[in-house]
Amino acid sequence: MKKLAAMVWLMFAVAALAADNDALQPVTNAKSILQDLQQKMSALKSVYLNFTQERQLKLFAEPLKSEGVMLIGGPDQIRWETTAPFQSILLANHKSVAQFEQNDGQWEKLKLGFPQMLKRVMDQMVLMTQGRLDALTADFTITVATNRSLAVLTLVPKDENVRAMLAALEIRMPPDFSATREVVMHEPDGDLTRIIFTHERRNVVFPADTFDQAKPLEIAAVRTAVGDAP
Amino acid sequence: MTRPNRWRSPLFARLLEMRRNFFILLLALLAAGCVTSQPLPKINAIRTAQLFPPEALVTQRGVLTVHGRQFTLNGYVARSVTRGLRLIITENLGGVLADVLVKPDGKVFVLKSNPPFRPAWVEHYFAADLKCIFAVAPETNGPVQVLSPAHFVIERRSYKLELRTVEVKPGLQPAEMFDEIKGGQR
Numbered sequence: 001m002k003k004l005a006a007m008v009w010l011m012f013a014v015a016a017l018a019a020d021n022d023a024l025q026p027v028t029n030a031k032s033i034l035q036d037l038q039q040k041m042s043a044l045k046s047v048y049l050n051f052t053q054e055r056q057l058k059l060f061a062e063p064l065k066s067e068g069v070m071l072i073g074g075p076d077q078i079r080w081e082t083t084a085p086f087q088s089i090l091l092a093n094h095k096s097v098a099q100f101e102q103n104d105g106q107w108e109k110l111k112l113g114f115p116q117m118l119k120r121v122m123d124q125m126v127l128m129t130q131g132r133l134d135a136l137t138a139d140f141t142i143t144v145a146t147n148r149s150l151a152v153l154t155l156v157p158k159d160e161n162v163r164a165m166l167a168a169l170e171i172r173m174p175p176d177f178s179a180t181r182e183v184v185m186h187e188p189d190g191d192l193t194r195i196i197f198t199h200e201r202r203n204v205v206f207p208a209d210t211f212d213q214a215k216p217l218e219i220a221a222v223r224t225a226v227g228d229a230p
Numbered sequence: 231m232t233r234p235n236r237w238r239s240p241l242f243a244r245l246l247e248m249r250r251n252f253f254i255l256l257l258a259l260l261a262a263g264c265v266t267s268q269p270l271p272k273i274n275a276i277r278t279a280q281l282f283p284p285e286a287l288v289t290q291r292g293v294l295t296v297h298g299r300q301f302t303l304n305g306y307v308a309r310s311v312t313r314g315l316r317l318i319i320t321e322n323l324g325g326v327l328a329d330v331l332v333k334p335d336g337k338v339f340v341l342k343s344n345p346p347f348r349p350a351w352v353e354h355y356f357a358a359d360l361k362c363i364f365a366v367a368p369e370t371n372g373p374v375q376v377l378s379p380a381h382f383v384i385e386r387r388s389y390k391l392e393l394r395t396v397e398v399k400p401g402l403q404p405a406e407m408f409d410e411i412k413g414g415q416r
Contacts, residue, residue: 055324059316059407064289064306085396086291088302090322101293101302103394113299121323165325165344185324193324 022147030144034133037177041131046073048201048226054194077211078126091213092122098213201226278363281379284311289397295390313408317360328352339410359384
């Protein structure tokens with residue numbers, strides 16, 4: 001009896017492993033997948049996500065980690081806040097971008113150099129999170145591959161100067177494309193940055209001043225409001 | 231100071247298109263500004279190297295101010311009193327902007343530099359700043375102010391760099407980290 005139970009467990013384990021390691025199959029009609037994705041995500045009015053960012057450099061035995069939250073409110077408001085090991089807030093909307101750094105417990109607003117560059121990055125993050133990838137086809141060649149447990153959207157920069165720094169960007173989602181689980185940025189030399197998203201809350205109502213570019217609300221208050229208080 | 235026309239060159243226009251790197255214009259700023267690294271007078275004579283374990287990985291957050299504009303950087307310093315210093319600088323999303331090794335005898339190897347940072351700048355500025363703070367025998371006229379044991383300001387004529395130590399992991403770092411051949415093949 002014990003042997004039988006062990007065999008059943010083993011079969012489950014092998015099946016689970018197989019599902020995870022199932023080879024990704026390229027999807028031929030990526031355009032229709034992207035349209036489906038955009039349609040599914042169009043109902044997304046706002047989203048709250050925790051993230052862990054792991055910088056994997058070949059020389060380091062362990063990844064260099066940071067963590068924080070990403071908030072997207074409305075069509076174009078984004079707040080990317082690093083909470084550890086340092087505190088920094090990036091805010092952007094359709095008009096402007098702002099960055100704050102915490103110094104000795106006080107937030108200092110930076111006089112940003114060339115904010116249009118930062119805003120462009122933030123805009124692209126909003127588009128990716130909202131599944132509006134068709135808007136990125138001018139800058140990236142997008143392919144899709146799936147297996148039973150995973151869908152991977154791979155974005156390869158069209159500009160060779162960009163490719164010299166960023167070989168590819170992967171967006172990893174469940175097979176039904178219902179959420180962004182991970183974003184992986186591959187560099188040409190094999191180093192990579194992995195951003196893992198957790199604690200997703202959809203269509204939350206953010207408190208006033210969450211995206212205020214003069215004095216953003218403290219993240220603890222935002223977390224409490226969306227039900228992600230520690 | 232004059233700002234040459236490279237601000238509007240085709241190369242510069244292409245660089246502007248690089249989506250991930252919002253430090254691009256530092257290239258022009260540093261090129262156009264005073265690129266001499268003549269230090270301002272030293273204000274604080276504390277031996278900053280003594281603030282760190284002899285063998286450690288130190289994470290710092292930096293705010294670089296150039297011509298009144300500010301940019302944030304992350305710095306990862308592998309320190310070994312016997313084997314040298316290795317600094318990797320990344321931008322906000324993790325892309326490596328510079329990678330430099332300083333041997334115990336002070337010799338500098340620039341192992342990687344990405345726009346806007348040219349190898350010469352990495353060697354002249356980042357390596358010099360690294361030595362100012364972490365070297366066992368720091369440069370005697372390093373322009374570093376120590377505002378607290380975890381807060382430093384380096385001020386040169388062309389820029390100001392404010393650094394905060396956010397994490398220190400004591401312990402031996404991998405030997406290849408300090409090998410310009412093995413550790414340079416990235």
